[in-house]
Amino acid sequence: MSGLTLQPRPVPGPVPAWAFPAGTEGRVPAGPATLRCDVPGRRLAAVRLVLHAGAGREPADRDGVATLTARALMEGTEPGGGTALTAAFERLGASLYASADLTALRIALDVSVTRLGPALELFSAVVRRPALDDADVRRLVRERLEEIAQEDADPGSRAMRELRAVMFPARARASRPTGGSRTSVGGVQGADVRAFYGSVVPAEATAVVAGDLSGVDVDGALSDALAGWAGTGDPLPTADKIMPESAARIVVVDRPGSVQTYLSFGHGIPDRTHHDWPSLMVASHVLGGGLTSRLNAVLREEKGYTYGMRAGLLRMRHCGLFIAQGAVHTEVTADAVADALTELRGVLTRGIEADEHGSSVRALADRAPAEYETARAVAAELADASANGLGADYPSSYLAAVRASTPEGVANAYRNHVDPEALTVIAVGDAAQIREPLERLGYATVTVTAKEE
Numbered sequence: 001m002s003g004l005t006l007q008p009r010p011v012p013g014p015v016p017a018w019a020f021p022a023g024t025e026g027r028v029p030a031g032p033a034t035l036r037c038d039v040p041g042r043r044l045a046a047v048r049l050v051l052h053a054g055a056g057r058e059p060a061d062r063d064g065v066a067t068l069t070a071r072a073l074m075e076g077t078e079p080g081g082g083t084a085l086t087a088a089f090e091r092l093g094a095s096l097y098a099s100a101d102l103t104a105l106r107i108a109l110d111v112s113v114t115r116l117g118p119a120l121e122l123f124s125a126v127v128r129r130p131a132l133d134d135a136d137v138r139r140l141v142r143e144r145l146e147e148i149a150q151e152d153a154d155p156g157s158r159a160m161r162e163l164r165a166v167m168f169p170a171r172a173r174a175s176r177p178t179g180g181s182r183t184s185v186g187g188v189q190g191a192d193v194r195a196f197y198g199s200v201v202p203a204e205a206t207a208v209v210a211g212d213l214s215g216v217d218v219d220g221a222l223s224d225a226l227a228g229w230a231g232t233g234d235p236l237p238t239a240d241k242i243m244p245e246s247a248a249r250i251v252v253v254d255r256p257g258s259v260q261t262y263l264s265f266g267h268g269i270p271d272r273t274h275h276d277w278p279s280l281m282v283a284s285h286v287l288g289g290g291l292t293s294r295l296n297a298v299l300r301e302e303k304g305y306t307y308g309m310r311a312g313l314l315r316m317r318h319c320g321l322f323i324a325q326g327a328v329h330t331e332v333t334a335d336a337v338a339d340a341l342t343e344l345r346g347v348l349t350r351g352i353e354a355d356e357h358g359s360s361v362r363a364l365a366d367r368a369p370a371e372y373e374t375a376r377a378v379a380a381e382l383a384d385a386s387a388n389g390l391g392a393d394y395p396s397s398y399l400a401a402v403r404a405s406t407p408e409g410v411a412n413a414y415r416n417h418v419d420p421e422a423l424t425v426i427a428v429g430d431a432a433q434i435r436e437p438l439e440r441l442g443y444a445t446v447t448v449t450a451k452e453e
Contacts, residue, residue: 016369018368018369019396020368020372020378020381020395020396020399021037021038021039021210021372021378022037022392022393022396023035023036023037023208023210023382023392024036024037024038025392026219028207028222028223028226028227028229029223029227029228030203030227030228030229030230031202031203031205031223031226031227031228031229032049032202032203032204032205032206032207032226032229033205033206033207033386034206034207034208034209034218034219034222035206035207035208035209035382035386035392036209036213036218036219037208037209037210037211037213037378037379037382038210038211038212038213038214039210039211039212039213039375039378040212040214041212042210042211042212042374042375043112043113043114043211043212044110044111044112044113044211044374044375044376045109045110045111045112045113045116045209045210045211045213045216045375046108046109046110046208046209046210046211046374046375046376046378046379046380047108047109047110047111047116047119047120047123047207047208047209047379048106048107048108048109048207048208048209048379048380048382048383049106049107049108049109049127049205049206049207049208050104050105050106050205050206050207050208050383050386050387051104051105051106051107051200051202051204051205052103052104052200052201052204052205052387053066053069053100053104053105053196053197053199053200053236054066054100054101054102054103054104054105054239054387055067055100055101055102055173055178055179055180056102056103056173056174056239056240056317057236057237057238057239058173058196058236058237059192059195059196059236059237060237061184061187062184062187062188062192062196063173063176063177063180063181063184063185064144064177064179064180064181064184064185064188065180065188065192065193065196066100066105066178066196067099067100067144067178067179067180068137068140068141068144068180068185068188068193069100069105069132069193069196069197070098070099070100070105070106070107071098071140071143071144072130072131072132072133072136072137072140072193072197073098073107073126073127073130073132073197074096074097074098075130075131075132075133075136076088076126076130076131077125077126077129077130077131078131079131079133079135079136080133080135080136081131082136085126088122089111089119089122092111092115092118092119092122093111093112093115094109094110094111094112094115094119094122095109095110095111096108096109096123096126100178101178102173102174102178102239102316102317103239103316103317103387103388104387105200106383106387107123107126107127108379109123110376113211113212113213113216116209116216116218116221117217117221117224120221120222120224120225121224121225123225124224124225124226127226127229128229130197132190132193132194132197133190134189134190134191135190136190137188137189137190137193138189138190141185141186141188144179144180144185145182145185145186147179148177148179148180148181148182148185151177155255155258155260155262155327155428155429156262156325156327158253158262158428159253159262159263159264159325159426159428160264160325161177162251162253162264162426162428162449163264163266163321163323163424163426164176164321166249166251166424166426167244167245167246167266167268167321167424168242168244168245169242169245171240171242172240172242173239173240174242174244174316195233195234196233196236198231198232198233199231199233199234199235199236200231200233200236201231201235202226202229202230202231203230206383206386206387207222207226208379208382208383208386209222209379210375210376210378210379210382211375212375239317239318241318241319243268243318243319244266244268244319244321245268246267246268246419246422246423246424247422247424248421248422248423248424248443248444249424249425249444249445249447250337250425250427250438250443250444250445250446250447251424251425251426251427251446251447251448251449252427252428252429252431252434252435252438252446252447252448252449253426253427253428253429253449253450254429254430254431254448254449254450255428255429255430256430256431256432257430258330258428258429258430259329259330260327260328260329260330260429261327261328261329261330261333261336261427261428261429261430261434262325262326262327262426262427262428262429263325263326263327263328263333263336263337263340263425263426263427263428264323264324264325264424264425264426265323265324265325265340265341265344265423265424265425266321266322266323266423266424266426267321267322267417267418267419267422267423267424268319268320268321268322269313269319269320269321269322269417269418270319270320270417271315271316271317271318271319271320271388272315272320272388272390272394272398273390275401276413276416276417277313277320277398277401278398278401278402278405279401279405279409279410279412279413279414280313280320280322280410280413280414280417280418281312281313281364281402282352282357282360282361282364282402282405282410283347283352283410283411283413283414283418284311284312284313284322284324285311285312285360285363285364286347286352286356286357286360286410287311287324287343287344287347288309288310288311288312288324288326289310289311289312289360289363289364290363291308292359293309293311294343294346294356295309295310295311295324295326295340295343296308296309298339298342298343299326299328299336299339299340303332303335303336303339305328305329305332305335305336305339306326306327306328306329306336307326307327308326309324309325309326309340310324310325310326311323311324311325315388317387317388317389322417322418324340324344330429330430330433330434331433333427333429333433333434333437333438334434334437334438334440334441335437337425337427337438337441337443338441341420341423341443344418344420344423345420347411347414347415347418348411348414348415348420351407351408351411352407352408352410352411353407354407357405357406357407357410361402361403361405364402365399365402365403368399372395381395382395425443425444431448435448
């Protein structure tokens with residue numbers, strides 16, 4: 001056609017420079033440390049209060065009290081006041097939620113920056129004067145027991161629980177469910193929750209605030225809310241630092257009649273303070289970070305054993321776990337384990353290719369501007385760094401280390417910390433069908449444990 005002028009194809013430019021938002025540290029008088037992070041244009045203020053009272057510091061025989069404490073805080077300052085508390089925050093356009101993991105008890109507030117002051121006043125009442133009523137705790141215990149039953153029925157949750165139980169010695173808190181077992185949760189009473197929360201040391205806590213804070217007296221609002229807040233109870237136990245034990249073993253969790261087997265492969269690794277952590281993140285992405293990863297290329301695309309496998313690192317304060325997991329058809333369980341082991345060994349024998357290293361680095365680091373676009377995401381990352389003693393500059397240094405990694409360095413980090421001949425393999429499935437094929441692999445002794453009822 002005459003007269004038609006085609007425009008040149010657009011050429012992508014360089015990725016714009018981006019840095020994780022920097023925070024300003026401070027402290028509330030006679031109260032928690034603070035970390036204020038200005039994120040221009042984000043009119044939602046995200047407040048994250050990190051209390052060093054996670055499940056790792058629960059008293060003996062009271063597993064689950066940290067989780068129940070977090071939930072009891074949501075009931076407010078009056079017995080049975082959960083609905084009224086929610087309504088009070090909703091009138092401010094705010095939301096409040098709380099959770100507990102092994103490391104910390106976290107209380108979160110999201111609200112428009114224009115209403116941060118009034119929301120923090122209400123927040124202050126919740127954290128300073130919670131009811132933690134006996135009747136509320138009894139109801140929360142019943143709800144948690146129902147959740148545990150649901151977790152028992154979920155193969156993925158059951159596999160993760162068994163992986164931790166096998167890899168950590170029984171005396172390690174990490175060997176037991178973070179939210180407690182049926183026995184331990186059933187024994188928790190209101191007095192236990194009140195004693196646990198009363199032992200929190202606010203001076204050891206950190207309050208993180210992220211959002212567009214220009215013109216907002218954040219320090220003043222935090223001081224009004226948290227100044228002079230002090231604990232009243234005896235000190236909580238010190239969290240243990242017991243490391244996982246890596247050894248070749250296969251454990252079958254019997255689920256008679258199951259048409260799928262949920263597989264988990266685990267190995268202990270150092271914690272996030274180790275210089276190899278960023279490279280181990282890249283290695284795990286190469287192996288199972290997407291549909292084009294090595295595990296998926298073989299087990300999903302080539303063999304059709306699974307809808308997908310994934311690999312990653314489980315983060316704890318004193319250690320980490322390299323984990324690969326996914327569900328496969330029952331009849332190919334042993335074949336899937338054999339092929340997965342081949343790929344997990346392949347990093348040692350074949351190394352890391354430049355193209356797969358580059359795509360993994362881009363996925364982990366170059367997506368950061370989108371991943372941390374919201375004030376919530378920024379506050380959550382800074383709160384997690386604080387809870388794990390990593391410092392406010394950890395997110396930036398981690399991303400820089402990922403970008404600076406090399407294929408050889410990634411392969412060496414994996415080689416130094418993950419031994420494919422010492423993996424714990426958990427298989428949640430029909431033992432009658434999968435035990436003998438797994439034994440024929442000759443990888444490790446196969447033991448069978450019954451599904452909890």
